[in-house]
Amino acid sequence: MTGLAVGEMGFYWGHRWSHEVPFLWQFHAIHQSAEHVDFMVSTRAHPVDMVFGRLCGLVPLYALGLAGPIGARGSAVPVAVLLAGRVWGYFIHANLRWRLGPLEWIVSSPAFHHWHHTLNGPINRNYASMLPWVDRMFGTFYLPKGQWPVAYGINGAIADSLGAQLVQPLWPKSRLELAS
Numbered sequence: 001m002t003g004l005a006v007g008e009m010g011f012y013w014g015h016r017w018s019h020e021v022p023f024l025w026q027f028h029a030i031h032q033s034a035e036h037v038d039f040m041v042s043t044r045a046h047p048v049d050m051v052f053g054r055l056c057g058l059v060p061l062y063a064l065g066l067a068g069p070i071g072a073r074g075s076a077v078p079v080a081v082l083l084a085g086r087v088w089g090y091f092i093h094a095n096l097r098w099r100l101g102p103l104e105w106i107v108s109s110p111a112f113h114h115w116h117h118t119l120n121g122p123i124n125r126n127y128a129s130m131l132p133w134v135d136r137m138f139g140t141f142y143l144p145k146g147q148w149p150v151a152y153g154i155n156g157a158i159a160d161s162l163g164a165q166l167v168q169p170l171w172p173k174s175r176l177e178l179a180s
Contacts, residue, residue, distance in 0.1 A: 003066045007057045007081040008131045014056025015127040016140070018049060026169035027052070033158040035151070037117050038095040042086075046169060057081065088130045097148065104143065108132045115142050118149035 018028035027049040034041045058078050061067040068075045092113035100109040108130055116126035125142035128134040135141035159168045 003061055003077040003081055004084065005131065006060050006064060006066055007078075007085070008128060008134055010060040011053060011057040011085065012128045012134045012138070014053045015129070016124075016138075017056075018053065019124050019127070024049070024052065029154055029156065030158055030165050030169075032117065033154045033156075034117070035119075035153040036095075037093055037114055037152050039090045039093050041117075042089040042093040046166065048169070054082070057085070085129055092129065104132065106131070106133065111148065112143050114149055114152075115144075117152045119151040119153045119155075121149055 015028075018024045019032075027046040031041070031045045031049060034044055058067070058081075061078055061081065066075070067077045088108070092108050092110055094110050096110045098109055099111050100107065103109075104112060108126075108128060112126055112132055113129070115121060122142050125140050126132070126135055127140055132141060132143070159165045
């Protein structure tokens with residue numbers, strides 16, 4: 001459980017930085033640009049964004065000694081954290097209008113994460129993927145009762161083809177503005 005909390009803290013900051021640092025936003029905007037949120041949006045990401053996010057979650061595990069190289073004396077903690085995160089990522093991106101009642105203080109729901117993807121509500125909120133209390137700690141929690149986002153996506157244009165999306169973040173003339 002400690003490994004999950006430490007990993008989530010790292011993932012939170014990696015995700016938040018991906019929204020606040022212009023260079024990182026160029027890569028993360030591909031994920032945020034989806035105009036309809038369903039479980040497949042969980043897989044929509046630039047490789048640079050995926051690697052950066054995973055490093056932010058895994059480095060603290062190794063640095064704090066909660067993980068080690070896989071092997072006879074190694075640790076399965078990073079595998080468990082990544083697997084749990086991947087499965088939960090499909091759930092929170094699902095096109096389900098589910099709320100989890102009092103459990104939403106402990107674990108994230110589709111409602112919680114859909115507000116992260118809103119186009120015209122309070123943006124730059126709900127960065128945690130599994131543990132919303134992390135957002136509460138850092139003042140980025142937002143989950144109104146009985147409401148859902150009206151629209152999803154970003155202000156700006158993402159290239160249509162996969163190849164163009166892979167190079168767009170590196171092309172100066174196609175820079176996307178940070179969401180604010």
